[in-house]
Amino acid sequence: MTGQTFYGRSLHKLMSQPAILDGVFAVHKPKGISSADVLRDLQRHFNPSEFWKPWIERERSIREREARLRNSRRKVKRVEVKLGHGGTLDPMATGVLIVGAGRGTKELNKFLLCKKVYETVVVFGCATDTYDRVGKVVSKAPYEHITREMVEETLAQFRGHIMQRPSIYSALKQKGKKLYEYAREGIEPPFEIAKRPVEVSNLEIVEWYPPGTHNYDWPSEEAGLAEKRAVSMVNKAAAPADESHKDPDTEISSKRKQSELDDAIEDATTKRSKESDGSAKPAPATEAASDLPAEIEDKHTTEESKPQPPAVKLTLTVSSGFYVRSFAHDLGLALGSNALMSELVRARQGDFSLDPDSILEYKDLEAGEEVWGPKLRKFLDDYAAKTMENNVTSTPAQSEPKQAADAAATSRSPVKSPARSPPRSPRRSPSPQKPIKQEQDSTEY
Structure with missing residues (x-):
């Protein structure tokens, strides 16, 4: 067999092998599942x-070769498609x-x-522990005074570069414990939740929902x-640090609510103390709401009978960390x-959006590989082409200024006469140096 024939057959064999694809794509996450659930569902269809x-065969061969080099007798574990996500979404959220x-x-x-660009619906008059x-x-708080014009005016203070305090229910921990858990145990939180700089480049009302016109x-x-x-x-x-900026009426209302809450807790504690002494019959755990004073219970009932509060749909373009x-x-x-x-x-x-031509839908997964396969191949090919294009266009941009500067410096440098130049000292031969390992440039796009 000639070398040319061998080379031709090897090239044909290489070209006939299926392509091994890697890359980044977007999935339209549905409501009700976590981001980790999405990855598990993808693996269930991909594996x-x-x-x-x-890809799986290549990964298995790599692991087997590494096991042989380590003289390991352990059996190589089942290989699954390696997946990760670029920013989690809550189970209640949908989108990219x-x-x-x-x-x-x-x-x-x-x-x-x-x-990132978000669309959100905000409902007024109620606060929860998770926001x-x-x-x-x-x-709960009054909401009858809130109008679209009032919201429009207030949004101005949230545009541009602002300082935002993360949610109390966010993944902030101190010594392995979430912040709100310290308070739940009656321990003073060991640190202050500091505000962080974020940017809101766009914030607009998409739709206004007057009371009684929505189901939020x-x-x-x-x-x-x-x-x-x-x-x-x-x-x-x-x-x-926000105490000096409080509105007097709002502060009085907050203190009154806190006083009512403290009184309710004190009354409930006193009642439980009497029960432990045998002076009162113990109440079932399901009747904890009856520990509230009558005026608070009546207030809640009155609020529930009020007209539905207003709501607003907003679009936001925000920086990371928002x-x-x-x-x-x-x-x-x-x-x-x-x-x-x-x-x-x-x-x-x-660059990823909810455009149906650029995102993998969940219904595509359920339809089978003959549906999601071609779409995914296109997404990965497009991503590879865009990444290569950005790498090619960014490299000359980095080298051209230096080349231009060197050329300009050379043209401006005066040519000195050899007779006037001082004698040069003998040039030493450079000491041998180790080759510098260059890292591959990862260009953002």
């Missing part, structure tokens, strides 16, 4: 597919979830820093007295009321 078979596959998982960090509709109600209801589950007290403690610790739920909470306070996030859609993250 047995023909599409990912070449960026997913990295294979080597694409190494590129996910850059998507955490890009701008959204899946939490427990911790307080308040949560039905009321937080217990201990939970309300915990949230109140954390709120106080979270905003110690909490939409915190924005909803702060908007309610700025309007002299309460508010919660009822709906959330991530409409765009970086």
Whole structure:
């Protein structure tokens, strides 16, 4: 067999092998599941597919070779398609979830820093421990005074470069414990929740919902007295610098509510103390609401009989680190009321959007590989082409200024006569140096 024939057959064999694809794509996350659930669902469809078979076989061979080099007798574990996401979405949220596959998982960090576009529905008059509709109600406030014009005017203070305090219910921990857990145990929070710089480049009203024209209801589950007290403690610790900016009427109202809550807790504690002494019959745990004073119970009943509160749908273009739920909470306070996030859609993250031609739908997965396979191949090919294009266009841009500067410096340098130049010292031969390992440039797009 000649070398040319061998080379030709090897090239044909190489070209006939199925392509091994890696990269980044977007999935339209549905409501009711977590971001981790999305990755598990993708693996359930990807692992047995023909599409990912070449990648799995390559990964298995790599692991087996590494095991032989280590002289390991352990059996190589089952290989699954490697997946990760570029920014989590809450179970209640829908929209763009960026997913990295294979080597694409190494590129996910850059998507955490890009701008995002959200659509959210904010409902006024109610606050929960999580700042959204899946939490427990911790307080209610008047909302009859809120109008569209008032919201439009108030939105101005949330545009541009602002300082935002993260949600109390966010993943902030101290010594492995969430902040609100300290308050729940009656311990003073060990640190202040500091405000962080964020940017809101666009914030507009999409639709205004007057009272009685929508179905965005308040949560039905009321937080217990201990939970309300915990949230109140954390709120106080979270905003110690804001005391001087409080409106007198709002401050009096807040103090009155806190006083009522403290009295309710004290009465409930006294009642439990009497029960332990045998002077009163113990009440079932389900009757905890009856520990509230009559005036508070009547107040809650009256509020539930009021007309439905107003709501508003907003679109926001924000920087990384922005909490939409915190924005909803702060908007309610700025309007002299309460508010919660009822709906959330991530409409765009970086270059990925909800365009049906550029995102993988969940119904595509259920339809089978013959449907999602061609779409996914196109998404990965498009991402690879765009990444290559950005790498090519960015390299000359980095080198051209230096070349131009060198050329300009050479043209401006005067040519000196050899006779006038001072004698040069003998040039030493450079000492041998180790080759410098150059890292591959990862260009953001």
